[in-house]
Amino acid sequence: MSTVTVTRTPTALGLSLPADVPHGVSVSLPTWEDNIGYERGDSRVMDKLTSGYPRFYIQLQIQRLQAVCERKFGLPHERCHIFPSLRIAEACRAFMHAHSPDTSHPVLVRIAQFLIQASSSPTSLSQTSGAKDSSIELHIVFFPVDSAPLAKQFWQHTGNGISSRMAERCLSLLPSQDVPSAQITPGHGSDSPPIAAGAWNKSRNRHYAGLKKGSHITSASPEGVSLSSGKDEAPDDVADYLEEHYGRNLPISAASLAKRALRRRVAGVMVHDEIPLSDSEVRRGPCVTEDDVYFYPTGMSAVWHSHQLALATLPPAKSVCFGFPYLDTYKILLKWGLGAISLGMALILISIPLLNCWPHRRAIRPFLPLYCEFPSNPLLRSPNLARLRKLADDYGFLIVVDETIGSFANVEILPFADIIVSSLTKVFSGETNVMGGSLVLNPLSHHYHTLKEKMTATYEDLYWMEDAIHLERNSRDFAPRVRKINQNSEALCGFLRSKSLAYRQQQGEDVKSDDEVPIVMKEVYYPKWITPENYEACRLGSLTQAPQSKAVSSERDGGYGGLFSITFTSELASAAFFDALRCEKGPSLGTNFTLACPYTILAHYTELEWAAEYGVETGLVRVSVGLEDQSVLMAWFSEALNKTEDAIRRVRARA
Known part of the structure; x- marks a missing residue:
């Protein structure tokens, strides 16, 4: 590991990630204090912002x-x-x-x-x-x-x-x-901060700058859809340039075909043979088609529209947020309809028994939709979807699952959900240059025909065509990218976990006497070790699947995703570790490059005590693993740990 070059500096404060992307969805906040300054609205930080996550900036x-x-x-x-x-x-x-x-x-x-x-x-x-x-x-x-x-x-x-x-x-x-x-x-x-004069022209999106009017580019046909948009093709040298530098985006006139390709791509990755509901029961996976896939401008738009759909199709009732929620999902459930019941992740062991206390008559619906994430952000906990599905069938409520973190390339959750929502901005795209969201209806849901009829009558395609063009291009290598990210994450998390206080205590080590090398990490949150039985029940290719499902090839086997979180023995250690990391640092996740953020500071700065009640500590650092070589990742994180240990030693020496 010592031979790997780690001399890399994160992007400067306030620049988009990557720098100079005109439609970027993340921004560099490279230090702990930068993130606090961002939340406080300090001019030192705000005046330097040229980008940000689009729903907040x-x-x-x-x-x-x-x-x-x-x-x-x-x-x-x-x-x-x-x-x-x-x-x-x-x-x-x-x-x-x-x-x-x-x-x-x-x-x-x-x-x-x-x-x-x-x-x-x-x-x-x-x-x-x-x-x-x-x-x-x-x-x-x-x-x-x-x-x-x-x-x-x-x-x-x-x-x-x-x-x-x-x-x-x-x-x-x-x-x-x-x-x-x-x-x-x-x-x-x-x-947002002011726009500097001339900043408008800083654009690298010159895909067709060299083309004459009337010329078109013929692209390779994804998912069997013909995407040629005209008789005239770009000159060979221009086409080669576009292929080499920009991956050959489709022409804008092919936006409807790009959307069709995207719907087929999402539907295709969701179709698998069989997924067990329990040790003795197997449900055949639904035949999702492109007509069951709907696109929205963002992932939160998909969540909001799914809630509007539930409000429009079922009798009035409260919503349930099962598990510690992503903030804006919870806000949607609270501020629309009749409000929400929160069953946070700290209550995960009693949440399902609590649901069982509701009246046992199908005519009495205790609530309208139940929302959960699989797994959750940022503690990577997975609910028992099979048990929730049975309760939903007994009581007649909807289950809406946000699979953004797990990714439908890793887990099969549609058999347990009525609706699946996802942020396509994340790993489906990988690039930080386009937003998007999807909503998928389960054809085997008891509510499918009612939901489908309402969607047919009311759905508006609000996904801007040029965003669809970029998302189609970015997602062509979705599956192999996910496999690479899975491998990187599992290796990196294994290394970090071996250094954590929780793991060493499990191994029976006397960690209190270890003054020579101070322990700075408390726990690594990763689906492989957090509620693993629930995650494994839905992971593609897992050992818990029925023998019949082993026809799924190894290339379709799911991993544990690219997101994990770390907690530390002190906030000083959290800040020292974060500042020492050489990866990019900013909001968002699922990027092709490794991206870290002090999640609780960014998401819950005004409600830190409330978040702590659910186990989400102020000093938590969330990491989204990218496509870098494993040796580079190991070097970055090993160096950050060493610097954090040195910082703790210096503090102890002064004390």
Whole structure:
């Protein structure tokens, strides 16, 4: 390990990850204090941000379009958010009315429609899928400036805002005199920092810069779908350049075909032979088709729409959040419908017996949907889906599972769920340059026909076509990337666990007397060791599967995913370890590169005591493992441990 070069410096504070990506979904926060400063809104940090996770940070392209809309249609005291459909804009207005400080005098909210006409050039939106009448239709929600925090809640919780690529396209179609070139000050519908003049032109997305009007690129056909979009191909040298540097994105005119390929890709990876519900019962996997897969702008949009679907199809009742929740999922369950019951992960051993206490008559539904993650973020705990499925069948409620962390390349959970939601922004994409979410209906669900009928009647395809193009390209190597990440994670977690206090105590070591090498790690949270029986019951190719399912090839066998968390013996050790890590550091997960963050600080800074009640410690560090060589990963983490031990020794010496 000593021969591996580890001299790598994380990206500078405030830059996108990777640097200079114009549609990035993460931002570099390389030190512990940077993350605290971000949560506090310190100018030292906020003034340097050029990117951020899009539901929390209004991206620069969107800020610029907001400024256009406010100048053209807004009143002096108003700010705005922009949405891709009238229905979503009306949902935002309804949310702001329902959650106004004084509901007897709700916030004054108005909606404006902005129709942007596209040009008639051969490469314009007039020839692309999803563009009606050669135009882009925006729906703008205006609200008083002092209500901006309330409006931001809807943007953050639901993930239904327009994407930065849609904003970019709108700006490109507007007359230049309508688009502000000066610096935009904070407060234009967001909590984001100002846009520096000229920053708009920093773009590496020049996929078609060298093409003449009317030329097209013919791409390899994914999932058997013909993707040729025209008779004229790009010159060989341009095509080679695109293939080498950009992986040959499909032309924009092929957006509908890209979406079809994506739906088939998601449906195909979900279809497996048989998964056991118990030691004696086997359920045949459902025949998911592309028609059961629905796309949304973000993973949280998929969660929000799944909840709206439940509210629209079943009688009114509370929702249940089973397990320690991702914050915005819990907020959705709390703020829409009749509210939520929380059964946190600290109660995992008693949660299912508690559910059993509900009335045993099918006519009485104790709650509407039950939401859980498999496994959970950040403690990587997996619920017993088979037992939950039986309860759901007995009582008639829905089970919605967020499989983002486990990934449907590793686990088969559809037989136990009525609906599966996922953030495709994460490992499905791998690149930090596009957002996306999916919702999948289980064809064997007792509620399938009701859910399907409602989806057929109400579904709006709000996934921006250029985002679909990038997601299709990024996800072509989804399965082999997941296998590589699985291997890296299992090796790295095995190494780290052997150094942890919990493991050494399990081995009977007298750790209290070990002053020469201070123990800095308490525990490694990873599905292989956290509630392993529940995870193994759903892991593809696991030993718990029935003999018939062994027809699944080894390439389809699932691993334990790329996410793990570490807790430390002190917050000093947490900060020292985090600062010493040479991997990238920022929000998000599932990236092709290793990415770490102080999860509790970022997600629960204003509710640290509440999170601690569920075992989520303030000093927890979450790591998303990437595609680097194992030797490099081992070197980075070994070096960070050594530096942390040295820091603890120095503190002890001073004491």
